[in-house]
Amino acid sequence: MAGSNVEAVVNIVTEAVRTGRLAPGTRLVEADYTQGLGYSRSTVREAFQRLISSGLLAFERHRGVSVCKLTRKQATDVYCVRATLEGLATRLATPYAQENPERFVQLQARLDEAVAAADLSLFSKLNTEFHSQIALAADNDYLLQAIKRFETSIYWLQFRVLVGQNAVFTTNDDHQLIVKAMISGDQIGAEAAMVQHILKAGDLVQALDDDYFQVSH
Structure with missing residues (x-):
């Protein structure tokens, strides 16, 4: 179940980026996915990490996770x-x-x-x-x-x-x-x-x- 939840968050974020609901540079707030959608913190963090590894999201110190913006x-x-x-x-x-x-x-x-x-x-x-x-x-x-x-x-x-x-x-x-x-x-x-x-x-x-x-x- 945990694995399927991670995949669900990955799909939600990916679709939001693909359709433009999350624009490049937009910061992702963990609470939006834990409180708003009911997923655990560990599930959301693992999903974000997968998306960072795939290149869709980026992590910066003091700013957190955001949608990747390319030069x-x-x-x-x-x-x-x-x-x-x-x-x-x-x-x-x-x-x-x-x-x-x-x-x-x-x-x-x-x-x-x-x-x-x-x-x-x-x-x-x-x-x-x-x-x-x-x-x-x-x-x-x-x-x-x-x-x-x-x-x-x-x-x-x-x-x-x-x-x-x-x-x-x-x-x-x-x-x-x-x-x-x-x-x-x-x-x-x-x-x-x-x-x-x-x-x-x-x-x-x-x-x-x-x-x-x-x-x-």
């Missing part, structure tokens, strides 16, 4: 590494996609419908599913763990881009290229398309106002 360089570095990891995942997943094209074709059709309806919320959800499906199809547990680590650390950036800029819909062109290459068995082309897709998302993040980034020292 512009850190954001660039994250997207550079993420592009490499997801590019590799796409290459490894291509043989599976070639043998099971319907899963990816159907998901792409749903993405296309979300764009046509200008539904940012649905597009965001399907975009996450798109990347998760490819990472799972790569069938490499170590790679999957690494991808999830970077995905968690930039939840707030992804949310801000998706709700603030319709330009994100242009990234669906990349999805189409990726799926086309994967189901045709073009591993190199699929990998290259994914790398460019992630780097494009990074460019959108860099277009955000300075307020969303930590000041470099």
Whole structure:
């Protein structure tokens, strides 16, 4: 039960960050989760520690725990590494996609419908599913763990881009290229398309106002 409670707090905080209810730099108060939600102090502390380890939260002396706020360089570095990891995942997943094209074709059709309806919320959800499906199809547990680590650390950036800029819909062109290459068995082309897709998302993040980034020292 204790383990499931820790996981519950982790999920609550993660979802709050992902959806923007906890903004970058926001301080987390332990009592909000013990008194407000009824979890024990040890459960909340362990959950916070997990999220600090994952990169979603940060700890500072005299300030406590807060939602991580990246510098512009850190954001660039994250997207550079993420592009490499997801590019590799796409290459490894291509043989599976070639043998099971319907899963990816159907998901792409749903993405296309979300764009046509200008539904940012649905597009965001399907975009996450798109990347998760490819990472799972790569069938490499170590790679999957690494991808999830970077995905968690930039939840707030992804949310801000998706709700603030319709330009994100242009990234669906990349999805189409990726799926086309994967189901045709073009591993190199699929990998290259994914790398460019992630780097494009990074460019959108860099277009955000300075307020969303930590000041470099």
